[in-house]
Amino acid sequence: MKNQASPLKAAEEAFVELGVDVSVAEIARHAGVGKGTVFRHFATKEELLAAVVVTRLRDLMAHCT
Secondary structure (H helix, E strand, O other): OOOOHHHHHHHHHHHHHHOOOOOHHHHHHHHOOOHHHHHHHOOOHHHHHHHHHHHHHHHHHHHHO
């Protein structure tokens, strides 16, 4: 994995489509990586969800300034 953008984008899409109960395995599949790759960058699914929320908030703040 070159960076976290692909798993983050895949996680965002999966959370929107399937809700927060979506598995990390499903998120990894959407990203085209193994779930171990996701866990190397995000220790828990909650950490991944937090990263998605922070990214979306930063994007929103950038549009407001």
